Amino acid sequence: MAENIPVPLLTPEAARVAQKILLGQEHALRYPTSFGAQEALALGQAAIDLMPEYESGYSVTITRERDGVRMFQWVADDKDERNLLFAEGKRQAALAAGHAGPWAQLEATITGDLDTIWSRVPDEVPACGAFPIRVGDDWVATIAVSGLHDGLDHEVILRALERTLKVEVQRWDAPVA
Numbered sequence: 338m339a340e341n342i343p344v345p346l347l348t349p350e351a352a353r354v355a356q357k358i359l360l361g362q363e364h365a366l367r368y369p370t371s372f373g374a375q376e377a378l379a380l381g382q383a384a385i386d387l388m389p390e391y392e393s394g395y396s397v398t399i400t401r402e403r404d405g406v407r408m409f410q411w412v413a414d415d416k417d418e419r420n421l422l423f424a425e426g427k428r429q430a431a432l433a434a435g436h437a438g439p440w441a442q443l444e445a446t447i448t449g450d451l452d453t454i455w456s457r458v459p460d461e462v463p464a465c466g467a468f469p470i471r472v473g474d475d476w477v478a479t480i481a482v483s484g485l486h487d488g489l490d491h492e493v494i495l496r497a498l499e500r501t502l503k504v505e506v507q508r509w510d511a512p513v514a
Contacts, residue, residue: 350445351511360511361435366508369473372478374408376501377401380470380480381409384497388413394492395484396420399470400428402478416484424481426462427490431469431479438467438481439491439513458499464514466490468498488513 347355368376377399384397394413398421401408412420427438434440441463445454454463465488470478480497482490491513499505 343509344467346512347443347448347511349447349449350444351509355395355509355511355513356440356443356447358507359440359443361439362445362495362506363469363471365504366468366495366502367473368477368502370472372470372472377408380453380501381411383500384480384482384493385411387493387496391485391489391493393484395482395490396424398424398428398481400479400481402432408478413484419484420460423462424461424466424483427467427483428481430461430463430480431459431481433461434463437469437491438463439465439488442465442514464490466494467490468494 364478371506381397381399394415396412396413396416397409398407400406406466410421430441431438434444441454441461442451445451466483467479467481469476469489470480478492480494483491484490485493495506495508
């Protein structure tokens with residue numbers, strides 16, 4: 338198991354429900370026509386604006402996937418390079434799974450193979466905190482948040498995307514890291 342990543346107990350059935358909801362979130366939270374520098378700035382700012390509502394700070398990165406360029410990066414005063422390392426690991430896990438950060442964790446819970454998914458940390462961190470930014474069906478960028486616990490990194494991303502896209506999505510109530 339990965340050092341310092343608390344992984345909650347999750348039943349296979351709760352993981353299946355969370356996966357279904359996650360797919361719905363990914364489908365609903367898409368940009369209709371384009372995602373460029375201005376959209377990255379607006380999304381990053383929306384994520385930063387939420388910070389006073391949480392007990393600690395976090396980092397926010399948005400990476401363009403066609404060339405790996407970091408379009409947006411911000412780190413709260415109480416966070417450091419470690420948070421950027423974990424954000425990148427979450428991004429890599431999302432890219433490997435083809436879905437948002439916790440997908441591999443949910444899949445491993447269903448199959449009963451949780452130990453192996455944590456073996457690549459910090460290179461891949463299959464936890465909440467990375468989300469695909471799609472234009473239509475194309476994954477054009479990834480937003481990653483790191484610094485909170487108990488799935489709150491994912492919640493920050495959802496809330497920021499909901500604000501910028503003016504869409505609301507369903508949440509799961511399963512304990513997902």
